[in-house]
Amino acid sequence: MTHIDPGPGAAAPPPRAPRYTSYPPATHFHDGVGPDRARHWLGRIAPGTRVSVYAHIPFCRRLCWFCACRTQGTLSEAPLAPYIDALAAEIDLVADALPGAVATAHLHLGGGTPTFLPPALLVRLFGLLDARLPRMPDAETSVEVDPTELDAARLDALAGARVTRASLGVQDFDPAVQRAIGRPQSFERTRQAVEGLRARGIDAINLDLLYGLPKQTAASLERTLELALSLRPDRLAIYGYAHVPWASKRQVMIRSEDLPDATARLDLSRRAAARARAAGYQPVGIDHFALPDDPMARAARDGTLRRNFQGYTTDTAPTLIGLGASAISRLPGGYAQNAPRTADWRARVLQGRLATVRGHVATRDDAVRAAAIERLLCAFRVDPGELADPALIATLTDRAARAWPDAVLRDATGILTIRPGARHLARLIAMEFDAYAVSPDRHSVAV
Ligand SMILES: C=Cc1c2[nH]c(c1C)Cc1[nH]c(c(CCC(=O)O)c1C)Cc1[nH]c(c(C)c1CCC(=O)O)Cc1[nH]c(c(C)c1C=C)C2
Ligand SMILES: C[C@H]1O[C@@H](n2cnc3c(N)ncnc32)[C@H](O)[C@@H]1O
Ligand code: SF4
Numbered sequence: 001m002t003h004i005d006p007g008p009g010a011a012a013p014p015p016r017a018p019r020y021t022s023y024p025p026a027t028h029f030h031d032g033v034g035p036d037r038a039r040h041w042l043g044r045i046a047p048g049t050r051v052s053v054y055a056h057i058p059f060c061r062r063l064c065w066f067c068a069c070r071t072q073g074t075l076s077e078a079p080l081a082p083y084i085d086a087l088a089a090e091i092d093l094v095a096d097a098l099p100g101a102v103a104t105a106h107l108h109l110g111g112g113t114p115t116f117l118p119p120a121l122l123v124r125l126f127g128l129l130d131a132r133l134p135r136m137p138d139a140e141t142s143v144e145v146d147p148t149e150l151d152a153a154r155l156d157a158l159a160g161a162r163v164t165r166a167s168l169g170v171q172d173f174d175p176a177v178q179r180a181i182g183r184p185q186s187f188e189r190t191r192q193a194v195e196g197l198r199a200r201g202i203d204a205i206n207l208d209l210l211y212g213l214p215k216q217t218a219a220s221l222e223r224t225l226e227l228a229l230s231l232r233p234d235r236l237a238i239y240g241y242a243h244v245p246w247a248s249k250r251q252v253m254i255r256s257e258d259l260p261d262a263t264a265r266l267d268l269s270r271r272a273a274a275r276a277r278a279a280g281y282q283p284v285g286i287d288h289f290a291l292p293d294d295p296m297a298r299a300a301r302d303g304t305l306r307r308n309f310q311g312y313t314t315d316t317a318p319t320l321i322g323l324g325a326s327a328i329s330r331l332p333g334g335y336a337q338n339a340p341r342t343a344d345w346r347a348r349v350l351q352g353r354l355a356t357v358r359g360h361v362a363t364r365d366d367a368v369r370a371a372a373i374e375r376l377l378c379a380f381r382v383d384p385g386e387l388a389d390p391a392l393i394a395t396l397t398d399r400a401a402r403a404w405p406d407a408v409l410r411d412a413t414g415i416l417t418i419r420p421g422a423r424h425l426a427r428l429i430a431m432e433f434d435a436y437a438v439s440p441d442r443h444s445v446a447v
Helices: 035-042 080-097 119-132 152-160 175-180 187-199 218-230 249-253 262-278 295-302 342-350 364-379 390-403 420-433
Strands: 050-057 103-111 135-145 165-171 204-211 235-240 282-284 288-290 306-308 311-313 319-323 328-331 334-338 356-361 408-410 416-418
Touching: 035 080, 035 328, 035 334, 035 356, 050 119, 080 119, 080 319, 080 342, 103 119, 119 152, 152 187, 165 187, 175 218, 187 204, 204 218, 204 262, 218 262, 235 262, 262 282, 262 288, 282 295, 288 295, 306 364, 319 334, 364 390, 364 420, 390 408, 390 416, 390 420, 416 420
Parallel strands: 050 103, 050 319, 103 135, 135 165, 165 204, 204 235
Antiparallel strands: 235 288, 282 288, 306 311, 319 328, 328 334, 334 356, 408 416
């Protein structure tokens, strides 16, 4: 395997690495996992287990050109009620496959745009989930929010459903950048959304920003940061834009010639990080920032930060039940992914079948490597002594130290630490622990 280290200032082609929101990454899932196996795995979840639940809403009124999420544009609300009907069927199928009641510690609605659902459908969806996968009294309930798809009735529905955290898509406030990514959104609209949420007691606010977008300059990104920080979000995600037009067709609207190169991307990410730190935010992992009292900042400090399909999380439940088109579950035994296309997913669950079409059966080797990669991305440190197979991990930290001599330190006990200035390389360094990483070219830009 060859590595291309862009290094500060070096003009190298952009390196590519998986995002490691799962190990192995979803690109390695295969069709040997289907409904029977998924049902068997669900049957192994002991009654009373704390679980996380993710429900995917794959609809948006607008289709932003940069977006790599599994979503579809629709101007009409017609597909929404049938989608919730199908979710009702799936929730019953999944709950019937469980040996007993589970305790939902974390519920996340993502997409797509869950707030595209009319208030009555939001209320219905929470009711369906609570009836079969009841939330614990102190459960975190988070929802992805498009600030341009939010009104008073939806805000009331979210508050009534005991939503505790809202994650707002911002991406960039600069009008020229917004035009280049097909996503108009005023600061004023975003501010109103934040205020509307806080006024109803939904006071944990995340904002998502991106660097590496077309037309973005150092000055425009700093202005975006200034505006975003003026809203004092609890958390800020500053992701690197992943240009993957082969995976997300709408990205052909964005010309690769208009994108900053690896050096410019690194400079943009460092400037954005410096702004966030100067405003009192603690860096968390490779792309998050949180106020020091936020649970994610605390989790990063006390070593309990985790990674799941949404990126970084404070959620420590080992089991994740994914519902909806394309959703992935992490079950005792492995990963199970639903049919990605809404029509396929819907047809299956309405016929009374689980919608699993692909996945991965976890081996012991997978579990050990997954834990090492998670530690590397969450703490920038891997201690073989803390993992289930210290000898294997010590061999891999040795391999990583040889491949990345300028980026990491390895001590005599085999503990690997990424140098602070090289943390943007964490995903590439993680590939040394990845037994499936053969062709790095299929993945997105790493920094
Ligand atoms: C909520 C938004 C996003 C989801 N994933 C991404 C975003 C921004 C980013 C992303 N995911 C993948 C790629 C391309 C390849 C890569 O960088 O590794 C990007 C940029 C890969 C991916 N993610 C999922 C699958 C099945 C794949 C593989 C697709 C492929 O390349 O063939 C799963 C997945 N991602 C998201 C959801 C909601 C989801 C399924 C539940 C969200
Ligand atoms: C859920 C969050 O995912 C991020 N997101 C969506 N598409 C991409 C992409 N191509 N690259 C990086 N991040 C992306 C956005 O910031 C969104 O708000
Ligand atoms: S960024 Fe959000 S609103 Fe835009 S297409 Fe993606 S999911 Fe939909």
